[in-house]
Amino acid sequence: MKPENIKVACSNCNLRELCMPVGLAPGELQRLDDLVATRRKIKRRETLFRNGEPFTSLYAIRTGVFKTRVTSEDGRDQVTGFQMAGEIIGLDGIVNDQHTCDAVALEDSEVCVMPFERIEELSREVTALQRHVHQIMSREIVREHGVMLLLGSMRAEERLAAFLLNLVQRLHARGFSRSELVLRMTREEIGSYLGLKLETVSRTMSKFAADGMVEVEQRNVRILDPEALRRIVNPPGC
Amino acid sequence: MKPENIKVACSNCNLRELCMPVGLAPGELQRLDDLVATRRKIKRRETLFRNGEPFTSLYAIRTGVFKTRVTSEDGRDQVTGFQMAGEIIGLDGIVNDQHTCDAVALEDSEVCVMPFERIEELSREVTALQRHVHQIMSREIVREHGVMLLLGSMRAEERLAAFLLNLVQRLHARGFSRSELVLRMTREEIGSYLGLKLETVSRTMSKFAADGMVEVEQRNVRILDPEALRRIVNPPGC
DNA sequence: CGCGGTGTTGAAAATTGTCAATAATTGTGG
DNA sequence: CCACAATTATTGACAATTTTCAACACCGCG
Numbered sequence: 001m002k003p004e005n006i007k008v009a010c011s012n013c014n015l016r017e018l019c020m021p022v023g024l025a026p027g028e029l030q031r032l033d034d035l036v037a038t039r040r041k042i043k044r045r046e047t048l049f050r051n052g053e054p055f056t057s058l059y060a061i062r063t064g065v066f067k068t069r070v071t072s073e074d075g076r077d078q079v080t081g082f083q084m085a086g087e088i089i090g091l092d093g094i095v096n097d098q099h100t101c102d103a104v105a106l107e108d109s110e111v112c113v114m115p116f117e118r119i120e121e122l123s124r125e126v127t128a129l130q131r132h133v134h135q136i137m138s139r140e141i142v143r144e145h146g147v148m149l150l151l152g153s154m155r156a157e158e159r160l161a162a163f164l165l166n167l168v169q170r171l172h173a174r175g176f177s178r179s180e181l182v183l184r185m186t187r188e189e190i191g192s193y194l195g196l197k198l199e200t201v202s203r204t205m206s207k208f209a210a211d212g213m214v215e216v217e218q219r220n221v222r223i224l225d226p227e228a229l230r231r232i233v234n235p236p237g238c
Numbered sequence: 239m240k241p242e243n244i245k246v247a248c249s250n251c252n253l254r255e256l257c258m259p260v261g262l263a264p265g266e267l268q269r270l271d272d273l274v275a276t277r278r279k280i281k282r283r284e285t286l287f288r289n290g291e292p293f294t295s296l297y298a299i300r301t302g303v304f305k306t307r308v309t310s311e312d313g314r315d316q317v318t319g320f321q322m323a324g325e326i327i328g329l330d331g332i333v334n335d336q337h338t339c340d341a342v343a344l345e346d347s348e349v350c351v352m353p354f355e356r357i358e359e360l361s362r363e364v365t366a367l368q369r370h371v372h373q374i375m376s377r378e379i380v381r382e383h384g385v386m387l388l389l390g391s392m393r394a395e396e397r398l399a400a401f402l403l404n405l406v407q408r409l410h411a412r413g414f415s416r417s418e419l420v421l422r423m424t425r426e427e428i429g430s431y432l433g434l435k436l437e438t439v440s441r442t443m444s445k446f447a448a449d450g451m452v453e454v455e456q457r458n459v460r461i462l463d464p465e466a467l468r469r470i471v472n473p474p475g476c
Numbered sequence: 477c478g479c480g481g482t483g484t485t486g487a488a489a490a491t492t493g494t495c496a497a498t499a500a501t502t503g504t505g506g
Numbered sequence: 507c508c509a510c511a512a513t514t515a516t517t518g519a520c521a522a523t524t525t526t527c528a529a530c531a532c533c534g535c536g
Contacts, residue, residue, distance in 0.1 A: 094376035138332035152433035195390035
């Protein structure tokens with residue numbers, strides 16, 4: 001699998017607002033193009049990087065969806081997130097110069113490879129980029145706080161409702177429907193992310209369907225009553 | 239409570255290895271002193287910052303212990319971490335220029351206030367500092383992955399065992415005993431962090447004591463059999 | 477010395493997990 | 507293109523874990 005060597009340009013990427021939403025002077029914008037060394041295509045089920053591999057680059061997702069997962073010493077694993085177009089993965093590798101999780105493509109995907117050395121170099125000169133890198137990392141920390149809240153204090157229904165709402169919101173921000181979504185991950189992967197067994201995910205999904213809140217047909221989900229889902233996440237008495 | 243205006247120096251701080259372990263040229267080391275604008279003392283139960291407050295600075299803990307917690311819209315809260323000397327808090331505020339969690343002192347504490355603008359400025363010039371800031375943020379992301387694994391896939395005993403081992407390990411790195419520790423947090427706070435009710439924490443602690451793995455006397459804990467605790471975290475069959 | 481916050485323990489209830497059977501879907505190779 | 511195997515999803519019955527509710531003990535502090 002040799003990575004393909006296609007030169008690309010951030011300056012006219014249509015994901016710019018998602019991936020590098022910095023207010024840049026025209027000259028600076030062109031310098032950003034230097035960040036992306038290559039693009040790389042990852043087939044479904046293949047990994048972009050794996051736990052233990054040396055860290056060299058951050059990756060901006062151009063197309064497709066990934067999951068990231070950590071594995072404990074005794075082999076249990078935990079999905080730590082699902083990432084889609086415009087999102088940045090690989091931040092875990094910075095601290096020890098090697099990755100501490102796996103990034104697996106859930107469908108055929110393509111990423112921009114941004115060598116971290118180059119990012120650091122350029123962000124010393126382009127203040128807006130420096131700020132942006134800090135924001136991306138901080139955003140990830142805040143996102144994970146939210147996951148900890150979900151895992152630590154929510155019940156199965158609340159977790160799944162929050163998950164569906166989050167997913168459809170992010171898809172909508174990318175131009176997809178506000179109410180229909182196609183799950184790119186299995187029930188087991190959803191369960192791993194939410195700290196539930198796949199059977200619990202399946203049952204809870206069925207319950208939502210029985211209550212008329214969603215329509216579920218395998219991986220196709222239609223949100224019929226988003227308000228009801230929101231009420232589940234944030235119970236009424238408050 | 240006006241913050242006290244004491245000028246301080248990183249260059250001769252005995253926490254340097256914990257808080258700013260960068261290999262710096264002598265000249266650069268002195269410039270680091272400019273990072274710390276002031277120190278600030280926080281009394282037990284008081285907050286260093288709160289959700290919603292404008293973000294201005296990162297804080298390096300000099301003495302004491304903090305907890306950070308997030309609160310959901312409906313008022314549930316989740317402890318996201320316990321931080322001690324040498325650790326950096328406030329990273330959550332970078333992304334939206336305001337804090338998204340509370341930092342509460344669990345005992346009388348003191349922090350170094352490092353205005354983030356100054357950090358960004360200086361890390362444009364001092365490469366080692368830039369790298370270090372990135373590492374601190376990445377380390378926090380990796381730590382949170384571990385918490386997600388704990389919350390998502392471990393049972394009560396495993397969570398508490400992992401918690402105790404982590405705590406005593408960090409204390410030992412700071413020169414305290416390898417086996418004795420004083421919990422600065424309540425059972426409820428431990429429970430919130432571990433996604434358990436306080437009764438479950440108490441019961442599990444009692445069980446560990448009954449099994450001879452620890453000696454518990456209120457907040458004083460002595461680890462009698464660290465290997466047994468490790469076996470609980472990482473079950474044998476692997 | 478008593479009070480409020482904290483911690484422990486028991487019994488019952490609720491939630492989620494486990495195991496198992498079956499169905500539906502997808503991928504693969506003939 | 508079809509058929510078969512493998513994966514994924516659903517559902518039921520039961521078990522395990524954790525929570526809830528309640529009572530009581532302990533501790534530190536005014």
